[in-house]
Amino acid sequence: MRRFALIAIPYVWLLALFLVPFVIVLKISLSDIALAIPPYTPTFSWDDGVWAFLKQLDFENFTWLAQDALYWKAYLSSLKIALISTALTLIVGYPIAYAMARAPEEWRPTLMMLIILPFWTSFLIRVYAWMGILSQEGFLNQFLLWTGLIGEPLTILNTSTAVYIGIVYTYMPFMILPIYSALERLDGSLIEAAEDLGCSRAQAFWLVTIPLSKNGIIAGSFLVFIPALGEFVIPSLLGGSDTLMIGKVLWEEFFSNRDWPVASAVAVILLLILVVPIVLFQRNQQKQQEAEQ
Amino acid sequence: MNRLSWFNTVSLTLGFAFLYIPMIILIIFSFNESKLVTVWAGFSTKWYGELINNEAFLNAAWVTLKVAVFSSTIATVLGTMAAYVLVRGGRFLGRTLFSGMIYAPLVMPEVITGLSLLLLFIGIGLDRGVLTIVLAHTTFSMCYVSVVVSSRLVTFDRSLEEAALDLGCSPAQAFRLVTLPIIAPAVISGWLLAFTLSLDDLVIASFTSGPSATTLPIKIFSAVRLGVSPEINALSTIMIAIVTIGVITASLVTKQSRVRAQRDEQAAARAQ
Numbered sequence: 001m002r003r004f005a006l007i008a009i010p011y012v013w014l015l016a017l018f019l020v021p022f023v024i025v026l027k028i029s030l031s032d033i034a035l036a037i038p039p040y041t042p043t044f045s046w047d048d049g050v051w052a053f054l055k056q057l058d059f060e061n062f063t064w065l066a067q068d069a070l071y072w073k074a075y076l077s078s079l080k081i082a083l084i085s086t087a088l089t090l091i092v093g094y095p096i097a098y099a100m101a102r103a104p105e106e107w108r109p110t111l112m113m114l115i116i117l118p119f120w121t122s123f124l125i126r127v128y129a130w131m132g133i134l135s136q137e138g139f140l141n142q143f144l145l146w147t148g149l150i151g152e153p154l155t156i157l158n159t160s161t162a163v164y165i166g167i168v169y170t171y172m173p174f175m176i177l178p179i180y181s182a183l184e185r186l187d188g189s190l191i192e193a194a195e196d197l198g199c200s201r202a203q204a205f206w207l208v209t210i211p212l213s214k215n216g217i218i219a220g221s222f223l224v225f226i227p228a229l230g231e232f233v234i235p236s237l238l239g240g241s242d243t244l245m246i247g248k249v250l251w252e253e254f255f256s257n258r259d260w261p262v263a264s265a266v267a268v269i270l271l272l273i274l275v276v277p278i279v280l281f282q283r284n285q286q287k288q289q290e291a292e293q
Numbered sequence: 294m295n296r297l298s299w300f301n302t303v304s305l306t307l308g309f310a311f312l313y314i315p316m317i318i319l320i321i322f323s324f325n326e327s328k329l330v331t332v333w334a335g336f337s338t339k340w341y342g343e344l345i346n347n348e349a350f351l352n353a354a355w356v357t358l359k360v361a362v363f364s365s366t367i368a369t370v371l372g373t374m375a376a377y378v379l380v381r382g383g384r385f386l387g388r389t390l391f392s393g394m395i396y397a398p399l400v401m402p403e404v405i406t407g408l409s410l411l412l413l414f415i416g417i418g419l420d421r422g423v424l425t426i427v428l429a430h431t432t433f434s435m436c437y438v439s440v441v442v443s444s445r446l447v448t449f450d451r452s453l454e455e456a457a458l459d460l461g462c463s464p465a466q467a468f469r470l471v472t473l474p475i476i477a478p479a480v481i482s483g484w485l486l487a488f489t490l491s492l493d494d495l496v497i498a499s500f501t502s503g504p505s506a507t508t509l510p511i512k513i514f515s516a517v518r519l520g521v522s523p524e525i526n527a528l529s530t531i532m533i534a535i536v537t538i539g540v541i542t543a544s545l546v547t548k549q550s551r552v553r554a555q556r557d558e559q560a561a562a563r564a565q
Contacts, residue, residue: 010375014394021409095304129315230402
C-alpha cells in the first residue's frame with residue numbers, strides 16, 4: 001500500500017501536469033482559431049460525443065505553417081544559429097577545459113567553482129549584462145574607439161552576432177564541465193608515449209587527446225545545442241527584428257497575435273525537430289555509462 | 294608536468310575574463326551617479342535607494358520568493374519520492390513512461406512547457422496567479438531534484454538499510470533513520486537547485502502568471518526591453534551578491550564536513 005502511494009503520487013503529478021498538457025497542445029494545434037474565449041474551436045464537450053469532436057480536427061495549421069515562408073525561415077535560422085553557436089562554444093570552451101585539467105590539482109576545485117558560479121546567477125541578468133556592452137555607445141565600442149581599431153561605432157546589439165555572443169556566454173559552463181571531466185581522467189602517459197613514438201605535440205593532441213575527450217565533446221555539444229534551439233530570452237533581448245528564432249516566433253504568435261492554434265502547431269513541430277538530438281544524446285549517455293561499467 | 298604552458302595560462306585568463314568582466318562592469322555601474330549607464334559620473338548609491346522605494350519591484354520580489362519557497366519544497370518531496378521509485382522501485386506498470394516523464398522536462402524548451410501548462414490551466418478553469426506558477430515550477434524542478442537525488446541513491450550501500458531492517462526497524466523507520474541522513478546532502482542540493490531555478494525562471498512564469506502575480510524576472514524583463522537602466526543594475530548586483538555568498542558558504546561547509554569525515558575515519562582506523 002505504501003509502495004503504491006510512493007509510486008502513484010509523483011506519477012499522477014507528472015501525468016496531470018506534464019503529459020496531459022501536451023495532449024492539449026496537440027489537440028489545439030489541430031483546431032481552428034475562433035473569436036471566442038478561449039480563442040479556438042472546437043472545444044470538447046461530452047454531449048457531442050468523442051467522434052464528432054475528432055472529426056472537427058484537421059491539419060490546416062500545419063499546412064499553413066508549411067506554406068508560410070516566415071516559419072520555414074524561423075526553423076532554419078534557429079537550426080543555423082544553434083549549430084554555429086554550439087561550434088563557437090566548443091572552440092572557446094575546449095581550451096579552457098583543457099587548461100583546467102592541466103592546472104595544479106590544488107587549483108582545480110577553485111577553478112571549478114569559478115565556472116559553476118555564473119550558472120547559479122540569474123540567466124536573465126547575464127544576458128542583460130551584454131546589452132550595456134554591445135550597444136552603440138556601449139563599453140565594447142568605447143574600448144575599440146579608444147584603441148583606434150575602428151573609426152566609428154559598430155552595430156552589434158540587435159544583430160545575430162549579439163545572439164551568438166549571448167549563447168556562447170550563457171551556455172559555456174555546459175560545454176566546459178563535460179569536456180573537463182573527460183580530460184581530467186585522461187592518462188598523461190598516453191601523450192608521453194605518443195611523443196616518444198615520434199609524434200609532434202600537435203600530432204599527439206589531434207591523435208590522442210581529442211579522440212579520448214570525444215565523449216565530453218559530444219555531451220557538451222548536445223547540452224548547448226538542445227536548449228539553444230528553443231531559446232527565447234537571448235534573441236529577444238540581444239537579437240534584432242531580423243533575427244528569427246522559433247522560440248521567439250512562438251511567443252509572439254501567442255502573446256501578440258493571440259493565435260493559439262498556430263502557436264501550438266509551432267510548438268509541436270519544434271518538439272518533433274528536437275526529438276532527434278534528444279534521442280541521440282540519450283543513446284550517447286547510455287553508451288558511455290555501459291562503457292564505464 | 295604540472296606547470297601550465299603559456300597557452301594554457303592565456304586561455305584560462307581570457308576565459309575567466311570573458312565570464313566575469315560583463316558582471317563586473319554591471320556591478321561597477323550600479324554605483325554610477327549618472328542616469329546614462331555607459332558614462333561614469335561619480336560614485337553614488339542612489340539607485341539602491343530608489344530600488345528600496347520602488348513598490349512594484351518589492352511586490353514582485355515577495356511573490357518570487359513565495360513561489361520559490363513553496364515550489365522548491367514540494368518539488369524536493371516529489372522529486373525524492375520519484376528518485377526512490379526509479380532507483381529502488383523495481384518493476385511496475387508504466388515504468389518506462391515514468392522515467393521518460395522525469396527526463397523529458399530537463400530538455401524541453403521552456404516556451405513549450407509554459408504554453409502547454411497555460412493551456413491546461415485555462416482548460417480546467419484555474420485562475421492564473423501564485424498557485425499556477427507554483428504548480429508549473431514544481432513540475433519542472435522536481436525532475437531536476439530527482440536526477441540529483443537518484444545519482445546519490447545509485448552509489449548508496451544498500452546493506453546499511455538491510456541491517457536496519459534486520460535489527461527491527463520498520464521500512465519507514467529505516468528510511469528516516471538510515472537512508473535520509475545519508476542522502477540528505479543530495480536532497481539539500483536538490484532543494485537549492487529547485488529554488489534557484491524558480492527564482493530565475495522568466496518564460497514559464499510569463500505563461501502561467503496572471504495580472505495578480507508578477508514575478509521579479511517578468512518585471513526585470515519588461516524593464517530591460519526598453520534598454521539598460523541603472524536601477525536594474527543595482528537589483529542585479531544585489532542578486533549576484535546573494536548568490537555568490539550562498540555558493541561560497543555552501544562550498545566551505547561541504548569542504549569542512551569532508552575534512553571532519555576524513556578525521557573521523559582516521560581516528561576510527563587508529564582506534565582499531
